[in-house]
Amino acid sequence: MVCTLYRRQPRRDPSSTHSWFLPEKLPMMRKPEGSPASNGGAKLRKGLWSPEEDDKLMSYMLTNGQGCWSDVARNAGLQRCGKSCRLRWINYLRPDLKRGAFSPQEEELILHLHSILGNRWSQIAARLPGRTDNEIKNFWNSTIKKRLKTSPPHRELGETTEAMMPSREHELMVVGMDSSSSSSSSVHPLSSRTFCDILFPAMTDGPGYGTAGVASGSHHMPVENIAQEDGLYANVAQEVIDMDGLMAMGGEQYFVPPLVSSSLGENATNAGISYQNPSRNISDNCNLNNTGTNEIIQGTSFVRSEIWEGHEDLRVGEWALEDLMEDISSFPLLDFQVE
DNA sequence: AACTAAGACAACCGCATGTGA
């Protein structure tokens, strides 16, 4: 039997311009376990969130912002573990979430990024404003994966790869972005410098980091500095990409979408990073927290703005995807991505 | 109308990492 693809109705109005819109009351997919009144406060609830719980968490986050998640759970009067609250907030309640179907541009971008980053869903999500890693992961596993089985990836996205693969392809396979297994998130134990040297022997400097020649090979920003500024994983491929959006391979430069601000209340790695348009700075609308996260994000934003001053169109929550796709269209799919 | 298969997606779980005492 063949079922047509569909997506459920968005539960919130994605077209709303209001910073916060309360979720529609959800149909119960699963009966929430017990009621807060009946569990005596001892046992933590699991399963689907009730609308009441959502309201509690939402209003707590609105008034207090994010702090320690276990405190959030406790202070908001939720019989949930902090982890559960965090997940609910990030994946569902966050105001900057974009609901609804992925656009073709987004799909293509996901494919593209996945070919580069593998199953690093959080990294991919960081480049798709309003989308969560969970959402992208689900989308990939349920839709794209199946689609790719019936149509090879580089047929869909245009030319890649054999011709464009770096000559050290086999080393890439061994060293770095192994997404063939479920342990894709792992950071390879090899030193990042080694990885970098193997991957990008002729890395360029990016905007904000000088204009040394493409093949200089000696102007790498120190890994430590990159990590400091971006809060990135100790994965040089990612660091290279994140710091300037340019990935150099075999003397060619390829654009990788920059990190965008799409996740309020997360750390600076995944959260607010490129507020190019101050008028849309989310922190203007939301009292993020009172524990300093806001300042951190703004500080990071400053760094980011410098790095990305060539990309003025970056916006929070609404991304010029067309431009982006144009920019990355020159980036080859790297076929070390294995299903 | 009932059943079934498959898609969609919310949420849990385990692990890794970071941080502070």
Added chain:
DNA sequence: TTCACATGCGGTTGTCTTAGT
């Protein structure tokens, strides 16, 4: 240095929805 705790991430599971039979 060690330990405990918080957080983040990716994989996986479970349940609901929908369409076809």
